[in-house]
Amino acid sequence: MSFLSPDLEFFIHSTSSCDVSVEALMRDRSRALQSIAILRLSVSDKVAAIQINYIKVPVAVKNDSNRPVIMDCNYSLRPDDSDLVVKWYLNDVLVYQWIPPQQPQSFGPLKDRLDLTYRATDDPKSVYRAMKIVNPTDEVAGEYKCFVSTFTDEDFSVRHMKVFVPEKSFDIFKSSFDEQFTNFTCLASEVYPAPKLLMYKTYKDEFNKVRFPTIHRELTKHNTRLFSSYVIATAPTKTLNPGTLILCEVRIPGTGYVRIKSLLYYPEGNI
Structure with missing residues (x-):
């Protein structure tokens, strides 16, 4: 049996319910802010991660023209990235590899067909990112893939190149x-x-x-x-x-x- 007036009893009940609702809202707001912070951190990490900005591969070149072809792979790294490796593939076969501070190497179809002294930039982290094919012939036509990796991340990009022979x-x-x-x-x-x-x-x-x-x-x-x-x-x-x-x-x-x-x-x- 209640000795409170109906109006006072309603006021106390309403105030108690309001307090509970406010506490629940504060908890939900706290969880939402935590989720946003985690999302921002995740997005920031993705944006700052290694990424290939673009690669340059000619669409088509003339066979046996004695004109060199340069294939460039422009990428961005984080300041704390380590264990950088740059690789180029031709039709899924490894043809070029650079692991700083070592000198680049050529393999497979492009073995001894590259100018390994070619420098794309003066930046130690990208100096040998590009390939220079001395004299492209029809054997080196196909799909080229630049693959860049570090200790924590990796990225790649693909382009095609045709080598054509004009009519005799x-x-x-x-x-x-x-x-x-x-x-x-x-x-x-x-x-x-x-x-x-x-x-x-x-x-x-x-x-x-x-x-x-x-x-x-x-x-x-x-x-x-x-x-x-x-x-x-x-x-x-x-x-x-x-x-x-x-x-x-x-x-x-x-x-x-x-x-x-x-x-x-x-x-x-x-x-």
């Missing part, structure tokens, strides 16, 4: 002619990788060129891994005015390599 010969000529149709043949030999041939006609300049319908296309792969290809295109003879410019374009996909050859059409022969 390239020609276009009128292959047949009658009152209804005229055929033109374009051929490119000993190319790598497989080329793409396209034929056009134009009356003024290359910006107004029109594709020729192709009636035959053939691609041959030689034992040397090189390709030869030819296409035959046709056009109604009545659409070919004397002096029409016939164009053939050879492209090596994925390399940016393009070459164009042309002839002037005259019914009595080629000029």
Whole structure:
């Protein structure tokens, strides 16, 4: 039995409940602040961890050009990072390794094909981060991976490089002619990788060129891994005015390599 008035009893009960709620809120707030602090620490640790900023690998280079190629691997380290190791892989095969303060080494497909004295920077922690291939050939095409590690962390990045072989010969000529149709043949030999041939006609300049319908296309792969290809295109003879410019374009996909050859059409022969 309560001797308190109903109003006083309600006030005490409400005050007690409020105290409990405040205590619970304070506990929840404390837990939330701890979680935020842990999250911030984790994010800060990730941001400061070793990371590769970018790698530079040419998309395509000409085979046996006697021009060196440099592949660079730009990375960031924490001040207290130790046991740095920089590795390069070609198609998952180790080809380069640098463990400071030792000198870099070459392996596998790039053994004795690198200039190991090449210095990318003057920073002792990144001086030998890059590879310099003295004379790239088609044997060194493929996927390149830079892998950087320390005692506590690691990172890697991947790029592809193609090594192309321009055509040994390239020609276009009128292959047949009658009152209804005229055929033109374009051929490119000993190319790598497989080329793409396209034929056009134009009356003024290359910006107004029109594709020729192709009636035959053939691609041959030689034992040397090189390709030869030819296409035959046709056009109604009545659409070919004397002096029409016939164009053939050879492209090596994925390399940016393009070459164009042309002839002037005259019914009595080629000029």
